[in-house]
Amino acid sequence: MRISLIVATVGRSAELERLLESLVLQAYPDLEVIVVDQNRDDRVLRTIKKWAGRLPIIHLVSDPGASRARNVGLAAASGDIIGFPDDDCWYPPNLLRRVSGFLSESVERDGIIGHTVGEDGRATLPWNDGAGLLSASMSWRRSVTYAYFFRRRAALAVGGFDVSLGPGAGTPWGAGDDNDFMLRALENGARVFFDPELTVHHPPLFLGFDAESIAKRTRYARADGRVLRKHPMPSWWMLAFFGMPLARWVLAAPSLDAARLRFHWATFLGRVRGYRDPAPA
Secondary structure, three states, X not given: OOEEEEEEEOOOOHHHHHHHHHHHHHOOOOEEEEEEEOOOOOHHHHHHHOOOOOOOEEEEEOOOOHHHHHHHHHHHOOOOEEEOOOOOOEOOOOHHHHHHHHHHOOOOOOEEEEEEEOOOOOEOOOOOOOOEEOOHHHHHHHOOHHHEEEEHHHHHHHOOOOOOOOOOOOOOOOOOHHHHHHHHHHHOOOOEEEEEEXXXXXXXXXXXXXXXXXXXXXXXXXXXXXHHHHOOOXXXXXXXXXXXXXXXXXXXXXXXXXXXXXXXXXXXXXXXXXXXXXXXX
């Protein structure tokens, strides 16, 4: 099965090279890599020039925003399977053969989502889910774009990524594009399977409780609130969604760790604000 990988990239060179090297090592026989460039300089052209003859790369450009870039790539993709690796992730050997093999086994399988681990092999998401059919609640724990792959028909049926969500969108919602895409796929009836043995490497999303991590957590939390408004969940689930960061704040209070307390409060407040945000015009 032909695989198209859509890489939205901005501001990174060494990380993009690491990803491309991991794709060469896949030695997958029918692959196209669509690099969608949002830089104002020629760093991407300089990088992909090094891989001429080793990888089939299509270079495209787009306006800022990861969602916009992925939509540009989707319009150009020709593969039977479509993936969306981040420019700072990288693949372990034989990942693409495993994805292709899984989706080749049954036409009823619309997608697969894997586990995400750091360079040290440790999980970068704090959840322990078993293998099986992805549910909406699991999507909230598991849906990161770099770890999922869709059959072409299922990906196109979603209608593209929401350009108001995600990094570089120019809105308060600096994430959530990945989960929103997956939730819309599930609402369309897509059958996506989670396989914890299928791993993709990615750096940790949050490095600690420093100011940069708190600012990032705020953007992510506000985006999560916005996505929840788009995709309502049961009342018990929403109670946990808003209550968990408050519970973590209470548990952290005796430590008097101001940074940790700010992190959990930013999560709660961001989710509330995002849920209450009006829809974009």
